[in-house]
Amino acid sequence: xxxxxIKGLPIAKEIRVEIAKDVEALKAKGVExxxxxxxxxxxxxxxVYAQSKVKVGDGLGVKVDLKVMAADASQEAVLGQIKAWNxxxxxxxxLVELPLPKHLGKEAIMEAIDPKKDVDGxxxxxxxxxxxxxxxxxxxxxxxxxxxxxxxxAGIDLTGKRVTxxxxxxxxxxxxxxxxxxxxxxxxxxxTRTKDLAAECQRGEIVVAAAGFAGLVKxxxxxxxxxxxxxxxxxxxxGKGICGDAAPxxxxxxxxxxxxxxxxxxxxxxIIMQNTIKAIGLQGLGK
Amino acid sequence: xxxxxIKGLPIAKEIRVEIAKDVEALKAKGVExxxxxxxxxxxxxxxVYAQSKVKVGDGLGVKVDLKVMAADASQEAVLGQIKAWNxxxxxxxxLVELPLPKHLGKEAIMEAIDPKKDVDGxxxxxxxxxxxxxxxxxxxxxxxxxxxxxxxxAGIDLTGKRVTxxxxxxxxxxxxxxxxxxxxxxxxxxxTRTKDLAAECQRGEIVVAAAGFAGLVKxxxxxxxxxxxxxxxxxxxxGKGICGDAAPxxxxxxxxxxxxxxxxxxxxxxIIMQNTIKAIGLQGLGK
Numbered sequence: 230x231x232x233x234x235i236k237g238l239p240i241a242k243e244i245r246v247e248i249a250k251d252v253e254a255l256k257a258k259g260v261e262x263x264x265x266x267x268x269x270x271x272x273x274x275x276x277v278y279a280q281s282k283v284k285v286g287d288g289l290g291v292k293v294d295l296k297v298m299a300a301d302a303s304q305e306a307v308l309g310q311i312k313a314w315n316x317x318x319x320x321x322x323x324l325v326e327l328p329l330p331k332h333l334g335k336e337a338i339m340e341a342i343d344p345k346k347d348v349d350g351x352x353x354x355x356x357x358x359x360x361x362x363x364x365x366x367x368x369x370x371x372x373x374x375x376x377x378x379x380x381x382x383a384g385i386d387l388t389g390k391r392v393t394x395x396x397x398x399x400x401x402x403x404x405x406x407x408x409x410x411x412x413x414x415x416x417x418x419x420x421t422r423t424k425d426l427a428a429e430c431q432r433g434e435i436v437v438a439a440a441g442f443a444g445l446v447k448x449x450x451x452x453x454x455x456x457x458x459x460x461x462x463x464x465x466x467x468g469k470g471i472c473g474d475a476a477p478x479x480x481x482x483x484x485x486x487x488x489x490x491x492x493x494x495x496x497x498x499x500i501i502m503q504n505t506i507k508a509i510g511l512q513g514l515g516k
Numbered sequence: 517x518x519x520x521x522i523k524g525l526p527i528a529k530e531i532r533v534e535i536a537k538d539v540e541a542l543k544a545k546g547v548e549x550x551x552x553x554x555x556x557x558x559x560x561x562x563x564v565y566a567q568s569k570v571k572v573g574d575g576l577g578v579k580v581d582l583k584v585m586a587a588d589a590s591q592e593a594v595l596g597q598i599k600a601w602n603x604x605x606x607x608x609x610x611l612v613e614l615p616l617p618k619h620l621g622k623e624a625i626m627e628a629i630d631p632k633k634d635v636d637g638x639x640x641x642x643x644x645x646x647x648x649x650x651x652x653x654x655x656x657x658x659x660x661x662x663x664x665x666x667x668x669x670a671g672i673d674l675t676g677k678r679v680t681x682x683x684x685x686x687x688x689x690x691x692x693x694x695x696x697x698x699x700x701x702x703x704x705x706x707x708t709r710t711k712d713l714a715a716e717c718q719r720g721e722i723v724v725a726a727a728g729f730a731g732l733v734k735x736x737x738x739x740x741x742x743x744x745x746x747x748x749x750x751x752x753x754x755g756k757g758i759c760g761d762a763a764p765x766x767x768x769x770x771x772x773x774x775x776x777x778x779x780x781x782x783x784x785x786x787i788i789m790q791n792t793i794k795a796i797g798l799q800g801l802g803k
Contacts, residue, residue, distance in 0.1 A: 336650075353648060357640030360647040360694065361686050363623075389711045397697050399648050406693065406705070407647065410684050413709035415716065418693070422700035424676045429702065 232457070232479075232486040235383045237375075237495025243382065244499050245289055251506045252290040255515045263292040264322040264348065264505045265314045269307060269333065270300030275326040278498070282324075285498045291505055294320065300330050307333060308341050315343040321512060322348035322505035344368070345511045348504040350404070359407045366511070368504050373405035375496035376437055376458050377412070379487055385435070385456060388413040393433030395419050395426065395474065396440035401460050405437060426450065438474035446475040448482055456485040460493045519744070519766075519773040522670045524662075524782025530669065531786050532576055538793045539577040542802045550579040551609040551635065551792045552601045556594060556620065557587030562613040565785070569611075572785045578792055581607065587617050594620060595628050602630040608799060609635035609792035631655070632798045635791040637691070646694045653798070655791050660692035662783035663724055663745050664699070666774055672722070672743060675700040680720030682706050682713065682761065683727035688747050692724060713737065725761035733762040735769055743772040747780045 252262055264286060268279045279295055286293035296310060307325075314320045323346045329335050339347075344354040350370035358367035380387060392409055396402040397420040409416045419429045420440075430436050430450040438446045439460035451457060461474030473489030480486055487493055509515050539549055551573060555566045566582055573580035583597060594612075601607045610633045616622050626634075631641040637657035645654035667674060679696055683689040684707040696703045706716045707727075717723050717737040725733045726747040738744060748761030760776030767773055774780055796802050 353641045353644030353650075355640075355644065356647040357642065357644030360643040360690055361640060362690070363640075389709050391711075403647055403649070403694065403697065407690065410690065410705055410707070413707070415704065415706055415710040417702065417704040418697055419702055420697070420700070422676050423702040424678075 231481065232483040235379050235456075235458075235485055235487045235492065237379065237487065237492045240379055240382045241496050241499040244378065244496070244503060245285075248289050248291075248499070248502050248506060255506070255509060256290065258515050260321075260509060260515045261292055261319070262290070262322075262505055262509060263294060263320050264324065264501070265294045265296065265320045267296050267298065267307070267310060267323070267325045269298045269302050269326070270330050272326070272328060275328070279326055281498050282501060285502060289502055291502050301332075302330075304333055304337070307338055311338065311341045315341075315346065320346065321509045321514070322346055322501075324349045324501065325351075346508055348501055348508055350504070356399075356404065359404055362407075362411060364408070364411055368508060368511070369408065370400050370404050371497040371500040371504065372401045372439075372460055372493060373408055374500045374504075375493045376401075376405055376439075376460055377408050378496060378500065379458060379493060380435070380456070383485065385485070387435075390414045390434045391432055392416045392435040392437065393419060393429050395430065395436065395438045395446060396460075398439065398441070401439035405439065405460075440474050442474055443472050444474070444476040446479060448476060448478045451479050451482050453482050454484045455482075457483045457487070458493065459487050459489050461489060462494055518768065519770040522666050522743075522745075522772055522774045522779065524666065524774065524779045527666060527669045528783045528786040531665065531783070531790060532572075535576050535578075535786070535789050535793060542793070542796060543577065545802050547608075547796060547802045548579055548606070549577070549609075549792055549796060550581060550607050551611065551788070552581045552583065552607045554583050554585065554594070554597060554610070554612045556585045556589050556613070557617050559613070559615060562615070566613055568785050569788060572789060576789055578789050588619075589617075591620055591624070594625055598625065598628045602628075602633065607633065608796045608801070609633055609788075611636045611788065612638075633795055635788055635795055637791070643686075643691065646691055649694075649698060651695070651698055655795060655798070656695065657687050657691050658784040658787040658791065659688045659726075659747055659780060660695055661787045661791075662780045663688075663692055663726075663747055664695050665783060665787065666745060666780060667722070667743070670772065672772070674722075677701045677721045678719055679703045679722045679724065680706060680717050682717065682723065682725045682733060683747075685726065685728070688726035692726065692747075727761050729761055730759050731761070731763040733766060735763060735765045738766050738769045740769050741771045742769075744770045744774070745780065746774050746776050748776060749781055 339351040344352045392414045427450040437458045443463040459473035626638040631639045679701045714737040724745045730750040746760035
């Protein structure tokens with residue numbers, strides 16, 4: 230029997246309705262939600278992501294101020310732009326599209342962003358609030374938040390569930406671990422050095438694949454009835470499309486599964502807008 | 517057969533020899549390692565911990581500047597003291613003994629400490645470096661570091677090991693999870709909402725007990741041959757001594773085990789001194 234698909238778009242739409250209401254309320258109080266996006270160079274995926282933010286923001290009444298800098302922009306120029314946005318009370322969210330050109334110092338740039346405007350959750354202070362269990366103060370990266378939103382809004386109760394995370398990266402695996410612990414799941418974090426990945430996955434009532442390897446999670450690694458959340462975004466072998474970390478036939482054993490494309494990735498831009506609204510609250514505006 | 521005990525004191529002594537060498541080298545370069553400790557009120561355990569720091573520092577050549585404030589000290593007075601230490605280039609480490617009297621705002625006080633002097637690892641920036649995998653930049657809380665030091669110095673290779681953590685607190689469980697992921701262990705984090713704690717512990721080649729409940733980890737929950745690291749510090753029923761989270765008879769099945777007292781807790785003050793040396797490096801001194 231094929232798994233019930235947990236599709237991203239309907240859930241994104243649901244969240245967008247909530248955001249649109251928040252935007253309306255903020256505008257009535259004189260706050261025009263504004264997200265500043267910095268794109269350095271012309272990395273193909275980054276251009277698409279940046280444009281998607283402009284479009285989604287447009288539909289929600291969130292102003293997206295997209296600034297494009299040349300691929301050879303200096304560290305000083307990038308930091309100067311961030312400082313200007315930090316100081317601008319009309320800018321509520323700041324996001325730098327990654328990856329950055331290699332000559333730029335990524336860490337210093339991430340740390341230059343005002344933590345209260347850091348809607349991508351890349352500043353150490355925001356990661357620290359997350360690890361410290363102070364999620365209400367934290368701006369959290371969009372992909373792990375999307376994974377949680379998909380599960381919660383698909384009616385999956387996380388309390389006491391055994392969740393196997395495949396992947397320990399700093400953008401998905403580790404922040405997601407903190408989110409899930411907070412939601413009372415019993416988590417196991419697996420990675421390239423895990424001895425028996427199949428056994429760890431088979432124990433999972435929920436398996437989250439976030440390793441960045443196409444087809445890593447195979448059908449025989451999933452217990453019948455499990456939920457599979459696929460946060461992988463990989464190029465297909467022919468280079469023409471994208472696919473997840475779970476092999477396609479996982480769908481034959483899982484009870485519920487997020488598709489790729491059309492699952493986790495369909496939510497992230499919406500979550501960035503939700504983070505922008507949260508940022509406005511953290512800045513003490515709109516009250 | 518009784519477990520081989522991994523005792524804290526010999527390992528603490530080993531680390532102290534290393535610290536003493538670092539102190540000597542720093543003093544030759546004109547840096548006198550100095551740790552400032554703030555004790556507000558007269559919580560009995562806190563007084564003991566503070567005095568222990570003075571004594572251990574003394575033996576290592578680390579100057580410990582213990583400042584005692586009355587239990588009714590104001591938030592402003594506490595913050596003022598921290599700011600003075602932040603600004604003092606002769607103070608390299610700052611530690612506020614916890615718990616603080618209830619009228620004080622703990623979070624604001626923790627966040628007031630210069631992250632590069634935060635030898636107790638309580639500032640969100642330090643937690644964030646840890647979650648972000650930038651451990652080299654982070655000052656990490658002493659208890660999880662002690663757990664790791666005990667395992668590593670007892671010759672236990674963490675790579676690929678299944679480690680069950682019992683406890684998800686912000687001072688031990690969650691920071692320790694990050695440290696262990698970085699060291700290639702496959703970790704499972706358990707807590708009060710975990711459905712079958714016994715089964716999770718039985719899978720652990722290493723079990724770390726850090727829940728703060730005396731005797732929570734029982735003999736039948738440990739697989740023969742496993743290593744048990746007991747980070748619990750609980751009062752014994754008669755109130756006269758301390759005991760760990762593992763029941764005493766766990767020793768009959770574990771291959772290796774840390775005693776309580778005399779295990780993890782015997783290392784923490786030494787680790788604070790080690791953090792003070794690391795802090796000096798993070799401040800760019802002694803180079």
